[in-house]
Amino acid sequence: MTGTAIDFCHVSFAYANGAAGLRDTTIAFDAGQVIVLCGASGCGKTTMTRLINALAPQYFPGILHGNVTVAGVDTRTTDIATLAEHVGSVFQNPDSQFFTMNVRDELAFACENLAMPPDLIRERVESTARAYALTDLLDRPLADMSGGQRQRVACAAISVARPPIVVLDEPTSNLDATSINALRGIVARWKREGRTVVIAEHRLSWLDGLVDTALILDGGRVVRRFTGQQWRNLSDSERLHLDLRPVTVQQLRSIRVSRHPHTPTHQADGNSSPAYHVNGFRYRYRHTRHDTLDISDMTIPCGAVTTVIGLNGAGKSTFARCLQGLDRRCRGTLIAPDGARLQARQRLDACTTVLQDVNRELFTESVLAEVMLSQPCENERAALDILDSLGLRQLADRHPMSLSGGQKQRVAIAAAIASQRPIIIVDEPTSGLDLRHMREVSSLIRGLAERGRTIVAVTHDPEFALEVSDYVAQLVDGRLADWYPVTTPGGTAKLLDALVPDCDSPLSHAGDQSPSQRDAGQ
Template sequence: MIKLDPRTKLLLLLAEAVIVLGGLSGSNAEPFKTVFMALPFLLLFSVKKVRTAIIGGLLLGLGLGAAYLPTGGRGTIILLMCSGILTRFVPSIMMGNYVMSSTKVSEFTAAMERMHVTPKITIPMAVMFRFFPTVKEECSAIGEAMRMRDIRFGGSKVMQMAEYRLVPMMTCSVKIGEELSAAALTRGAGFTCEAYKCVQDRLPCCGYSHVHAVCGSAGVDNMEVGDMTELKDVSFSYAAAPEKGCIKHMDLTVPDGQLLLLTGGSGCGKSTVIRLLNGLVPHFFEGELSGDVLIDGRSVPKMELYETAAMQGTVFQNPRAQFFTVDTTGELAFSCENQGLPEAEILSRIDRTVERFRIADLMDRNIFAMSGGEKQKIACASVDTAQPPLILLDEPSANLDYASTMKLREIIKLWKAEGRTIIAAEHRLYYLWDIADRALLIRDGSIAEDWSRADMDAMTSEKLAEYGLRSIHDTDPAAIERSCSRGEVFSVKPHKRFNFPTEIPLHEITAVVGRNGAGKTTFLRHMCRSARRSRRIFMVMQDVDHQLFTDSVLEEVLISLPDEDEGKAREILRSLDLEDYADSHPMSLSGGQKQRVAIACAAASGRDILLFDEPTSGLDYEHMQQTAQLFGELREQGRTILVVTHDSELIEACCTNIMRLE
């Protein structure tokens, strides 16, 4: 393997752009062009990107050969254009691929800092490093979703099929760019340190490696937050959707060291409160803001985001919105690097966090290859390494299994014992209810109830259900007993690697339970591939953005019906409390609403075996009950339902069978 310094890689990329892409001319330039055409492929082979190098080499060979093909007239012009495009762009793209695949984001940003590149260029370039691998993953998932919904190119509606492929890709690309930018800014990207250096070291307790640490006297030590965090008569509405998640004249004071629980229905404004406190509102999410948000007496709207990042750490509901690197070890170091902490301190903090979270097996892993629950563990751990005095949690348990959720509870107790202020927005209450100091019920952007510790002790699950809230009872899904009498079964081909079940009971609602990383999602995908030709299976993915293709909720359901029937489509939307959103764009909805749109598509598909991957993650009590009721109705229609879930309330509400994966 050829090992190059990150600065050397950047200079090679620049030289590639000037010599090959820029079309450097002259007789003396030809040897340089030849060398730089071949160099990217040699470097790709050195990092074992053989498939990429072969594909790029074939395209380059096609471009070089096209210039010599005998033709005439317009054909010559077209061939020369194709030859010029391929011979100039392919080597540059391959060099970019090599740089991105062999360089960590932290190495890249440090190299640019040492080259005295301004942060206005460094941050967007670093976002691009994370952007392209993420978009590649999204495109693959969208393609798979199209195949599962039998949306294929060809026939009389070629342009419509192309639109179904391009719309989610473009929407996801824009969203990814926004999320990555938000992740970078809330975690301190843009802070300027005096000195950077690259180091190679291994942490003794776990044996995983960490490359690049930031050092220098300009670093920010752990800041002390004073007496309280405050919202003073705050109102906010988003410019893009004024009625969605808005806040109305909210006054809130959170004393230092308090664990505050924010709860309420989907879209009530919980996440907006979190964004107000971490500075994403109004610096990133545009809208109309009045009032003031204060941390330690300092106005958050008036501070730079990197200043706010040193005072708080945020765990988002979707871990993808949290990550900025492609490897787990670098992710844990990212915030510390942005604060300019010394090398030894960064390594010590990573070591301590890995031990506290018991995630040694997740270190030095590719984030893209991890399950949703494993990603969420890394997201929480990355906040722990930064050691902020204020911790903001936006539904952190959404993708965690029961055991991981209870580990998160222990970590939150540790944070609380250390005197940190914790504000958690959650639907799942059972793991936080007895350790929180206070709970707020938010309804329509205002505080409807403010419960003290004594009020919370007197509360029952029945009373909370009247408020539309989840249960506070602690139930492990794996401990719930459900079994059905043996009848008809659907046979599944054995998997090459996993010992998956090969028989699925038909006409039942089967909960597929197991720890994070046990292969539950892999099992559903294996079922889809095994029965693709029979067209009996419809799967709702964990990230529903991948399988929403049209420009209205109604049309999304219509293309899922075997025969278009607007009356039937509206009936399905009505059953899921979505009829008011029939003309809305699916991507403009909240996470819970998009989840229900995907469920509506499954119900409309007419397929007799429906697979759901965490369908109630992010759903409040009311919509979880609606989902359970719909599953029951689908079963009565003779459908078979498999649900990958960590939601014990959903299992108890509707599941008739349990399948455990270990």
């Protein structure tokens, strides 16, 4: 594919529910470019991707003015099924785009929809599986795969039909460093193959060296455009002025903890600072032979933030569920500072959790009602104050499911704060958040800890971890591999080594094959 791949001509779009979209945008992209879309949550990034793949207005209703042309096709007059031959989409949550039960069937699905001959489908599935290192996983149930593996399957599933344009919306928000490296390799592969790749993203450093064009959106408009070289040469001061996360790995690794070390609060009897103690947590999933989680002892200091890190599948989310007492099959207890042994039922009363997939915990008809639902006693003024602290006051009357991913995340955090429980567990709380809102959430979490709340934060986000962590607990294969205060000598470097993708490592080229394999996969 050569020439112009995507063309917006005076495009404006407003959602039927009143949400802002895009305003009078005229811009074109040459084929074969990697384009990154940046900006605050709700700025129009996701809307732009939806206009490229025609989900707006064909799935997300609204009023469209102007013309969007993709691979020479007018999206206004082309149905989504036909446009799928030209555009493949990878969403923030890959589970939302799976239609089958295992990898082989998922790879075949797109080809079957395009009515390809069975022999060609089998050849495409096999060659794509080789290209994306999925051959050994072809018969694996999707439900049994890690988040990084599912993201890789989602990329392969849209690649098998070989669309010339690929759109990704926040693809790294729930991935660990190893999985991000693998995704970087996939994007690099698409670029070598001459595909046009459009990525709406807040976490930017993993794209270091791949970006051809970067756009910053604000209020539904493109306000800045950078070439790849200009983008890579952005100074820290200019980047921060634009409210952007680090755009290179070097910028990311230069971040340091600026606050003072956590000072323990000593008890009246002079003993060591109060803390909760995990005692003998063990958990095994059904039909497995080995414990998924096995933590004999772990300290969670009161009035501090303990960050739990580890690769996808290390047991972080399982630990969070066990800590709150959501699964009675978890053995072990949580010993409170006063010596009380909290079993699962007691832990339910002591903990509240913000889930990784916030769509599972939004129940009401408005943002304000969602926060008030969590309060022990409903107090509208207090609920509005919490919304105001998270920049959500103006959305108080909106339906939670009409918000952007980052806005939903903040609503869920607001509800957790309103619950007034002593332990707050946050599972990937900055998923989908821009720099400003990530820092607002970090500041709020720090403030809660300083006022005596105990925070356990599960995260892959290095910037967030550096902003909030007092202590770090690293899990490997369900075991506690390391525990340390982040402000001790070497603590910051250890945290960054665990969380920052090494874009110069061989993993950054995951998916690369021998020349013969590359030819087979093209």
